[in-house]
Amino acid sequence: MNFNLENSINQQINLIHFADVELFVKREDRIHPFVSGNKYRKLKYNLKEAESLGFRTLLTFGGAYSNHIAAVASAGQLLGFNTIGVIRGDELKDAKNDSETLQFAKSCGMQFKFVSREAYRNKTSRVFIDSLKAEFKEFYLVPEGGTNALAVSGCEEILTEADDDFDYICCAVGTGGTISGLINCSKPSQQVLGFPALKGDFLQQDISKFANKNNWKLITDYHFGGYAKINTDLITFINEFKNNFNVPLDPVYTGKMMFGIMDLIEKDYFPKGSKLLAIHTGGLQGITGMNSVLKRRNLPIIA
The missing domain is CATH 3.40.50.1100 (Rossmann fold)
Structure with missing residues (x-):
């Protein structure tokens, strides 16, 4: 990059x-411009880990204006990863074009899954993660905000x-x-x-x-x-x-x-x-x- x-x-x-x-x-x-500041720092070793483990898809979480969503989408495009964004607020599904952040992420090739705010609260639960694996198969999970x-x-x-x-x-x-x-x-x-x-x-x-x-x-x-x-x-x-x-x-x-x-x-x-x-x-x-x-x-x- x-x-x-x-x-x-x-x-x-x-x-x-x-x-x-x-x-x-x-x-x-x-x-x-997009993978800037702490987003670069947080993603650096996560992306190296994903690559070393053989993953070609990154999945992460965020809101409609999330810097993290934009950074993961941009980094994924630069490094050749597929990217999936689980977006907080299923009401945004029909209004996603109103968010410049989501427009940018989409232009980088990110695929979206919009979930209700109630469901989003359970994003770290085993049941929720398993449901994402059933839907999207293999992916490297980057936590919300990138923190691990x-x-x-x-x-x-x-x-x-x-x-x-x-x-x-x-x-x-x-x-x-x-x-x-x-x-x-x-x-x-x-x-x-x-x-x-x-x-x-x-x-x-x-x-x-x-x-x-x-x-x-x-x-x-x-x-x-x-x-x-x-x-x-x-x-x-x-x-x-x-x-x-x-x-x-x-x-x-x-x-x-x-x-x-x-x-x-x-x-x-x-x-x-x-x-x-x-x-x-x-x-x-x-x-x-x-x-x-x-x-x-x-x-x-x-x-």
Whole structure:
């Protein structure tokens, strides 16, 4: 696959009014247009495993605007895998053309199976998986969001020796795989801060399954109401951040993380002299779909 890891540079954010704190963004979003950021990291070893085991079909799960669905479809096309997406919401079957993410995934050759939201909750059960095997025969299963032990191994490669002098490592949190990898490859002197996009404390347990250090904390005040929930304050922040620093942010993950970081800096959460590294986990393909939703709600769009 044509991935450019050299594009994952640490870009400094010029904090004119907060000179006592340094902030950098690791531009993982620039690795690839669709298999970007943590999606590349999570899929890297999973796809190698699928290939070594002789599988030619990948099956995974996600919603109508899922970055993960788009990434698996794109990676599958690039590597010659067939791809199947089990999509949450059977009501989307007749409206799939309204989702730019699903249109893109379909253009990459992904086959869809739409299931009810109730059935989707059982996606990890043996009965549900067996029914998928009966329907689609042999496939390599990639979990929703891509998080498993192989994904965590890939995310452990995000930080390099050049990042050793940062005091704080910050990242958005969805299923917990990315932050787990960051925790495992961080230095004992570093603190890893996670900014969940979802409400609830269940992620603590999920992360603890994979993380091998205790130098981490979840900042749960910046989910904006839950997964994919946004408001005009967040939209304004994302647009201003891009205009001021030339760093695009997505509204589901990185936008909320960066909003939280900047708010904490203003509140003097970080000691003077702290050096922060925020991980840009990609997800920019979802902006087009979110803008369609915002237009229908007569809200400002993301530039």
